[in-house]
Amino acid sequence: MNYHEIIAAVGEGSAHPGGYPGTVDFIRFAGITPGLRVLEVGCGTGRTACLLAQLGAQVTALDQSIVMLEKAERRAQQQQLQIQWIQGDITAIPLRSDTYDAVFAESVTVFAADPVKAFREYHRVLRKGGQAWDRELFRTQPHPALEREMRELYGNPHLPDAAAWMRMLQDAGFRTIRQWEPGAGADESEKSSSSILSQGQGGVSTFDWQNAWDPHRILDLEALQDPDVRTFFKENEAFLQRYRAHLSYGVFIAEK
Numbered sequence: 001m002n003y004h005e006i007i008a009a010v011g012e013g014s015a016h017p018g019g020y021p022g023t024v025d026f027i028r029f030a031g032i033t034p035g036l037r038v039l040e041v042g043c044g045t046g047r048t049a050c051l052l053a054q055l056g057a058q059v060t061a062l063d064q065s066i067v068m069l070e071k072a073e074r075r076a077q078q079q080q081l082q083i084q085w086i087q088g089d090i091t092a093i094p095l096r097s098d099t100y101d102a103v104f105a106e107s108v109t110v111f112a113a114d115p116v117k118a119f120r121e122y123h124r125v126l127r128k129g130g131q132a133w134d135r136e137l138f139r140t141q142p143h144p145a146l147e148r149e150m151r152e153l154y155g156n157p158h159l160p161d162a163a164a165w166m167r168m169l170q171d172a173g174f175r176t177i178r179q180w181e182p183g184a185g186a187d188e189s190e191k192s193s194s195s196i197l198s199q200g201q202g203g204v205s206t207f208d209w210q211n212a213w214d215p216h217r218i219l220d221l222e223a224l225q226d227p228d229v230r231t232f233f234k235e236n237e238a239f240l241q242r243y244r245a246h247l248s249y250g251v252f253i254a255e256k
Contacts, residue, residue, distance in 0.1 A: 001228045003154045008067040009223035013047030013075075013214050016107035017137050017249035018182050020214070023048050023106065026251050029180060030102075030133060032057050039100045039125060041090045041118075042108030046072025046083070047214065052104070053081040060084040060100070062093065075216045090118045097124045106135040110156045115165075119172030119254075126256040132174060135251045138162045143246050153232075153239055165252050174254035181250050 007015050014020035032038075034056035040049045043061035045068055053059045053076070061083055063069050069085050076083045088094045090105070091112055103122040112118040122132045139146060139159050147159050160168070162179060169177050223229050240247075 009220045011218045013045045037101045040104045046075045062086045062088045071218045093121045103132045123173045132254045137249045140248045169254040176255040179250045
């Protein structure tokens with residue numbers, strides 16, 4: 001099983017830097033007004049999409065994985081939320097141009113073979129004045145083995161630094177690009193993070209049960225017995241500990 005298959009099997013809803021507390025922190029900062037049209041790309045099992053819908057947004061959520069989307073739809077049904085679920089690729093989004101107020105991505109664009117192509121799609125579906133919110137991991141200092149080991153473990157083809165992420169957004173046509181840093185406006189209890197490939201402010205955190213608690217998580221119990229899954233989690237923890245000084249993350253905010 002590869003990384004994405006493992007995430008789908010265990011029903012992880014916040015496998016991104018900062019985890020679910022980081023998502024809540026940023027959404028508080030961004031502000032969700034009733035009726036805001038939001039497209040979440042790479043929605044996974046739908047935890048963030050459901051939070052946005054609970055806050056009154058009109059949510060469309062896209063993912064490549066049918067397994068992820070099935071679990072996301074069941075999550076929304078459990079919470080009696082109306083969300084439009086779409087299967088698709090972030091580099092060829094099957095939606096109309098000039099439609100959304102915000103495009104939200106959480107550790108998704110890093111997996112694109114061509115991030116600029118994905119950013120151009122985010123730009124295309126946004127209305128004028130709309131914003132892309134892209135939470136991404138980035139390297140803070142070079143290491144000869146970091147990108148190779150990361151590619152082998154997670155499958156992402158590259159790991160830009162923060163400046164490179166911002167340049168790619170600019171190349172895709174965005175303007176007024178800035179970086180929101182984790183922990184801005186958060187309570188101390190929210191500054192730690194805990195999901196797969198997640199970090200706290202200034203480095204990788206240890207596991208935090210606050211983030212693990214997800215009452216609507218749909219777990220394939222047999223996945224826990226799979227040796228590939230157990231091996232992955234061990235390697236994931238070792239990777240994060242080994243490279244904690246070389247990694248950070250933030251949300252890149254860019255306007256159309």
